[in-house]
Amino acid sequence: MIDTLIHILALTAPVAMIFASLFAFTTWLERKILARIQNRIGPNYINIPFTKFRKTFGLLQPAADGFKMLVKEDIVPHGADRFLHLLAPILALVPAMMVLCLLPFDLPFANESMKRIHAAALDNAVLLFFGITSINTLAVFMAGWASRNKYSLLGGMRAVAQMVSYEIPLVLSAAVVIMAVGSLSAQKIVAAQSTHWFIFTPWGLAAFFIFFIASLAETNRSPFDLPEAESEIIAGYFTEYSGFKFALFFLGEYLSIFAINGLAVTLFFGGGNGPWVQAHPWLSCVWFLAKIFGLIFIIIWLRGTVPRLRVDQLMAFAWKFLMPLSILNLFVAAVALKVQQPWLTWPLCALVLYAAAHGLSRLQQKNVGPRTYQYAE
Amino acid sequence: MKLLGSGIFKGMAVTLENFVRSYFDRDRKHHLFTKEYAWKSDAPADQLPARADTTVTTRSRNFPMLLHDGKGSEDPMASIRCVACQICERECPPQCIFIEKEYDANGKFVKRPVIFDIDISVCMSCQICVEVCPFDAIVMNSEFELSNNDRFNGLLVRRDALLKSNDYYHRIHPEEAQERDDRMAREKAEKEAKQAAADAAKKKAAELAAEKAAELAAAKPKVDPAAPTATPQ
Numbered sequence: 390m391i392d393t394l395i396h397i398l399a400l401t402a403p404v405a406m407i408f409a410s411l412f413a414f415t416t417w418l419e420r421k422i423l424a425r426i427q428n429r430i431g432p433n434y435i436n437i438p439f440t441k442f443r444k445t446f447g448l449l450q451p452a453a454d455g456f457k458m459l460v461k462e463d464i465v466p467h468g469a470d471r472f473l474h475l476l477a478p479i480l481a482l483v484p485a486m487m488v489l490c491l492l493p494f495d496l497p498f499a500n501e502s503m504k505r506i507h508a509a510a511l512d513n514a515v516l517l518f519f520g521i522t523s524i525n526t527l528a529v530f531m532a533g534w535a536s537r538n539k540y541s542l543l544g545g546m547r548a549v550a551q552m553v554s555y556e557i558p559l560v561l562s563a564a565v566v567i568m569a570v571g572s573l574s575a576q577k578i579v580a581a582q583s584t585h586w587f588i589f590t591p592w593g594l595a596a597f598f599i600f601f602i603a604s605l606a607e608t609n610r611s612p613f614d615l616p617e618a619e620s621e622i623i624a625g626y627f628t629e630y631s632g633f634k635f636a637l638f639f640l641g642e643y644l645s646i647f648a649i650n651g652l653a654v655t656l657f658f659g660g661g662n663g664p665w666v667q668a669h670p671w672l673s674c675v676w677f678l679a680k681i682f683g684l685i686f687i688i689i690w691l692r693g694t695v696p697r698l699r700v701d702q703l704m705a706f707a708w709k710f711l712m713p714l715s716i717l718n719l720f721v722a723a724v725a726l727k728v729q730q731p732w733l734t735w736p737l738c739a740l741v742l743y744a745a746a747h748g749l750s751r752l753q754q755k756n757v758g759p760r761t762y763q764y765a766e
Numbered sequence: 767m768k769l770l771g772s773g774i775f776k777g778m779a780v781t782l783e784n785f786v787r788s789y790f791d792r793d794r795k796h797h798l799f800t801k802e803y804a805w806k807s808d809a810p811a812d813q814l815p816a817r818a819d820t821t822v823t824t825r826s827r828n829f830p831m832l833l834h835d836g837k838g839s840e841d842p843m844a845s846i847r848c849v850a851c852q853i854c855e856r857e858c859p860p861q862c863i864f865i866e867k868e869y870d871a872n873g874k875f876v877k878r879p880v881i882f883d884i885d886i887s888v889c890m891s892c893q894i895c896v897e898v899c900p901f902d903a904i905v906m907n908s909e910f911e912l913s914n915n916d917r918f919n920g921l922l923v924r925r926d927a928l929l930k931s932n933d934y935y936h937r938i939h940p941e942e943a944q945e946r947d948d949r950m951a952r953e954k955a956e957k958e959a960k961q962a963a964a965d966a967a968k969k970k971a972a973e974l975a976a977e978k979a980a981e982l983a984a985a986k987p988k989v990d991p992a993a994p995t996a997t998p999q
């Protein structure tokens with residue numbers, strides 16, 4: 390019993406630690422990439438305290454930010470629901486940390502007995518993942534509700550609508566992979582991709598696109614950052630959060646980005662599979678992280694490129710475009726898995742999926758004409 | 767037929783180009799405009815360049831300053847361009863300019879501000895004051911080291927601190943300053959030409975009138991000046 394507990398701790402605590410420290414690095418990365426996209430330099434001078442050395446490439450910026458957040462005053466609005474106001478950031482962070490432990494992240498030092506526990510706990514990892522991440526919606530709405538602020542509430546409402554809607558294409562696109570592997574276990578999904586990643590199949594590619602877009606919406610990233618749209622509703626659901634609670638929200642947000650991208654890597658990019666993994670098993674977690682950061686780079690790149698959607702566009706996109714497409718993709722995948730002939734499935738699947746996507750987008754644009762402005766010239 | 771999602775990929779290509787090029791733009795001309803901060807400790811204090819001249823690009827602007835045309839140590843108030851017309855004070859959206867007109871001993875307005883304060887803790891750097899000033903008297907400065915321990919007086923910039931020479935303006939925003947100077951010169955020339963034309967026309971009219979009068983006088987010398995001529999009632 391005690392042994393099992395220690396093993397579980399030994400397996401989960403490092404994962405939480407690794408990702409929490411990568412969070413700091415990711416905020417720095419995000420600032421840098423966005424700055425370069427906008428032809429700026431980004432943070433590049435942070436003094437090492439008590440020295441004159443300051444050319445740190447801004448790598449100490451997260452430390453400075455963190456320190457600032459910790460020493461800030463914790464303000465709870467008058468009339469807010471104090472208990473829920475405190476609970477919301479915790480509830481935003483905990484599920485994100487929990488699902489990180491579900492990822493098939495092979496720690497280099499894990500021995501056989503540890504791995505057995507790991508594997509046992511993960512028989513239905515993918516299902517559990519979606520179950521736990523949906524708590525996040527509750528946390529966001531709780532924050533919006535408890536703050537007693539119109540903007541927070543608006544942000545919370547937007548978040549609920551958005552996260553509930555995008556969960557459907559997210560799960561449906563993941564279901565394709567589960568269908569192909571025949572298991573919900575993350576380890577088995579990874580093992581099934583040891584030679585051929587699912588991204589290199591037509592249905593896998595389509596499912597990845599849908600999954601990626603839906604995961605952007607799930608984690609409130611640009612261009613789906615409506616719940617925290619700073620130019621519209623100040624900061625959305627965390628308008629009234631400051632100091633440490635804000636830091637928790639921030640951390641939770643980034644951890645859920647790691648988690649959902651970790652799942653994308655598991656489902657479509659073969660998890661920790663990669664060159665030289667057979668010879669050096671410790672490389673597997675490096676590959677895993679490298680793939681996650683590849684996806685994170687794309688996310689930041691997208692943030693630097695596309696503007697935010699409107700609320701009605703956002704909902705229409707989920708329900709009228711992504712959902713039909715992901716359902717169609719299920720059928721396409723079923724056929725492709727039966728046929729098993731790459732030279733035949735590739736052109737056929739690509740044609741069907743592209744035609745469907747094109748038709749759906751046409752359908753949505755039907756009523757879009759030149760705009761008429763009532764007040765502005 | 768446009769490929770689905772091609773707009774997004776095109777946009778991403780543009781941002782990626784900027785991202786990559788910003789690392790190879792050595793002379794910081796096209797893809798990286800930032801000039802880095804000239805740290806104080808890197809040079810002895812007396813060799814420090816004037817900060818805003820060297821560490822800021824010509825496109826940078828943050829708070830307004832007042833211009834004068836004096837050179838060197840001349841009294842800036844002698845050539846201050848501002849005539850205290852208070853247009854900028856009225857137009858400033860957050861109302862952070864305060865102007866008081868100057869009167870001489872006889873109570874006559876001498877077209878200079880005796881007080882001209884800008885509260886830079888309120889100013890939002892919108893440049894509207896610059897746009898509305900009809901006398902090119904107020905322009906944007908790029909001085910950025912404005913941190914201060916005194917939150918009230920330290921951030922209220924007084925007239926004498928706001929006054930900068932046109933030469934300084936040429937140093938920090940060369941193109942803009944040149945353009946402004948050219949336009950002012952052109953407008954002045956136009957105005958003079960107009961004035962000269964008007965003067966010439968007036969002179970001609972006067973000559974004509976004199977000629978006519980002389981003619982009239984020659985033609986009708988017997989008219990009684992007291993008798994009213996036929997004026998329409």
Ligand code: SF4
Nearest residue numbers: 848849851852854899
């Ligand atoms: S700065 Fe220009 S607009 Fe403002 S009072 Fe002086 S002359 Fe008038």
Ligand code: SF4
Nearest residue numbers: 858889890892893895
């Ligand atoms: S820049 Fe804008 S806010 Fe600042 S003083 Fe001028 S008009 Fe006022």
